[in-house]
Amino acid sequence: MRKVVTAKDVADLAGVSKWIVIRTFREGASVSSEKRVKVEEAAKVLNYRPNLLARSLATNRTQQIGILVDDFSNPYKWSFLERFTEEAQERGLVTVLINLNSNFNHVSAVLDAAQRQLDAIVLFDTAFRDEIIKDMQMGEHLPPLYVLAREGQFPDVPSVLCDSEQAMKEIVEHLAGKGYKRPAFLSGTETLQLGLGRALYFQQSWASRNVGVVATIMAGSYRVESGADAMRCFLNRTPAMLRPDIIMCENDVLAVGAMDVARSEFGMRVPQDMAFVGFDNIPLAAAPSYALTTYEQPRDQMIGRILDMIGGQATKHSTRLRGRLIERSST
Amino acid sequence: MRKVVTAKDVADLAGVSKWIVIRTFREGASVSSEKRVKVEEAAKVLNYRPNLLARSLATNRTQQIGILVDDFSNPYKWSFLERFTEEAQERGLVTVLINLNSNFNHVSAVLDAAQRQLDAIVLFDTAFRDEIIKDMQMGEHLPPLYVLAREGQFPDVPSVLCDSEQAMKEIVEHLAGKGYKRPAFLSGTETLQLGLGRALYFQQSWASRNVGVVATIMAGSYRVESGADAMRCFLNRTPAMLRPDIIMCENDVLAVGAMDVARSEFGMRVPQDMAFVGFDNIPLAAAPSYALTTYEQPRDQMIGRILDMIGGQATKHSTRLRGRLIERSST
DNA sequence: TTGTAAGCGTTATCAA
C-alpha cells in the first residue's frame, strides 16, 4: 500500500537486472556508468528510493538510536536533545525519543528498543536500577547501552559526562578569589550514589582551602519550586548572621527558584547579601534578571563522543570532559 | 549478531512448528492452550521476543511516528513532546524526533521518513513550503502527514490546533472587562499566512467593541531577546501618553522578554502602567516574578486527536480545539 | 562488471 516501487520495478523499466539497481544505490557500487545512468533515470521516473526497513532486516543495523529521558522539565536537556538529533542526523542516524515514566520504565524501554532492533540506547541524565542488569547479563542480546550526562552504574556501560571535580575546583577558585567564605550547597536529590558528585567535590574543594561547608540544603528534586521551597525553609530557620554568603546550587533550575525566594521574599540583594552559582547554563541564567554565574557542560563534545562510540569511531570507555565557567553578576 | 533467538529456535525447543510460536505472540491467536504453555516456557528460557523489524517488513507498518521540530527553544514545545511521546507509547507507538535545520529541511526529513517507512509524519508547529507538495502530489508514496499546533497549508493534510478566534474572544472579553482600552499586539513573525492568526483575531475582537488596535509590534522571531528588543524599540519611540495599556503577545516567550524590558528598563509597573498577556502557559509564566495572564492550548486533546487520526480511530479532518484562559496578575 | 542463490524473521494465505 505504501511504497509500491521496488528495485525490481526500476530494473524492469531500465532494462537491467534488479541487482544493478540495488548496487547503484549503495556506497561502494561497481556498476558500469551507462547502466548507472539508465537506472538513475528510471528511478527518477518511478520515484524509487531503497526501502531502509528491508535493508535493516538484512544488515542487522537500523541506523536508529534510542534516547531515554525521564524528566523533560529541565531546559538544559532541550539543548542537548536538539544537538543530539542534529548531530545524529548529520551521521545518517535517527533518534527515537523514549519517555520514561511510571507506565514505561527503564526495563520496558530497553526491551522495546531491543525488539525494534535499535542500534544503541542512550540513557540521558537518567539512572537505571539494578533490575535491568539481570536481563542484560542473561543471554538476552540488547543493543549497546551508553550513559550521557550521568555517572554510569556498570563498568561495561560507558558514560560520558562533565567532569564535576574539575568544575567544582574552578568554581571554588572563582568564589574564593571573590572573597566568599561561608559556602552552602543546595542539592536536588539525596542519592549521592546516583547523583553527579557535585556536592562532594564542592565540599572537597573548600576543604582543601580549610573552609568547611556551612550547610547542605536538600531540595528533593530538580524543580524550580523545590529550589524555592528549600530556600524559603532554610532562610526561615537560619538567623541572618549564620547564613552563608554563597549558595552553590546543583543546577540552574534550583538556583533560579532559590534566588527568586531570597530576593523577593527576604529582600536580599544578589550578590551582596547572598551570591548564587548554578550549573548547566540554561537560557534563563543569561537573562538580565538572573545573570547567574554557572558552569556549562561541554555539550557538543559529550554528544560527539557518544556518537563516536556508537559509530565505532572511538573506543568504548567512560569519559569526563571539562566544561566552562560562565561568570555573571550573581557572584 | 544481535538477536540470535528466532521463532524457529523456540519452536525447536518447545517441540512445535514455528508458526505456533509466531501465533502465540500475536493478538488474535488461535493456539491450543497446551502448546501455548509449552511455547511460553521455551520462549522464557531462550529470552525470545518477536523481531519487530521483520514484522514491519511483512506488515508494512512500523509503529513509528516521525515528529518534525524546527525550533527547540520554546518551552511549550517540551510539554507537547513529553505528552506526545507518552501518549504514543501508551498506544504502542514510538516517536522519531526529527530536527529540522539548514542541513535537513522539510523535504529531506519527509523523504527520509518515507524511506524508513514511518507510519505517519507530524509537523509540529512548523510550516512547510510549497516545494514539498510537488513531491507529495507526484506518484511518490509518502507517509500520511499531519500538522500539529499550526494552521495546515493543504486541504488534504489535516491539522489540529488551538482555536485562535475563540481564544482571542475570551482574552479580549477579559481585558475589556478589566477596563483596558488601548491594546497593542506584539507579533513574532510577519508571515500572517503561515502564522497562527492570533493578531488578526485579536484585532477583530476589539473591533467588534469599537476599539482600534493601537499598534502591531514586530519582533521578527519567537525568542525572548526578540520580544525584549522589539519592546525596547517601541517604548523608546513612543511617548508615554501614546502608549498602550495592554500588550497582547503572540506567545509567552515574547511576553517574558517584553515584560522584562518594560519593568527593568522603563520602570513600569505591571499591570498598572502596562498589562501583558501571553499565549501557551509556559512554566515561567506561572513564576511569581511574571505571573503572566496567558492562554493554554488544549494539549492533551490536540495530541489525542492527532494520534486518533493516525491510528484510524478518528476520521481525518482538521480541527480547532478550545483552550483555556489563565488569569494571573499581569492583567 | 554482472547474475544467481540463499537468507534476514516475520506475516498472509490457504489447504489440511
Place this chain on the structure above:
DNA sequence: TTGATAACGCTTACAA
C-alpha cells in the same frame, strides 16, 4: 487448530 508455501525488499556471499 495446524502446517506449508509464498511473499516483504533488501544484502551478502559466490559464481559467471
